[in-house]
Amino acid sequence: MQLLSDPEALDPEERAYVAALGQRCPEAERARELARRFLALVRERDHAALAPWVAQAEASDVPELRTFATGLRRDWAAVSAGLELSWSS
Secondary structure (H helix, E strand, C coil): CCCCCCHHHCCHHHHHHHHHHHHHCHHHHHHHHHHHHHHHHHHCCCHHHHHHHHHHHHHCCCHHHHHHHHHHHHCHHHHHHHHHCCCCC
């Protein structure tokens, strides 16, 4: 099962598992939601959503996401170019 999958793509048992996990571990639910939003902004190349996402990740209670956000800030020019420029890899 993919925790980052669209909930609609999950079968009922998987949706129930994700819901139970989120209830038992709110930190996991927050991490899942932030990760899903990051994947969406990258897929959609939504540069405008990047800075607000990074700010939310930095303010989150998930240490790994805070570290990831710090890394994005360190490489801001490359990350921005990756979302803005069509020829960027």
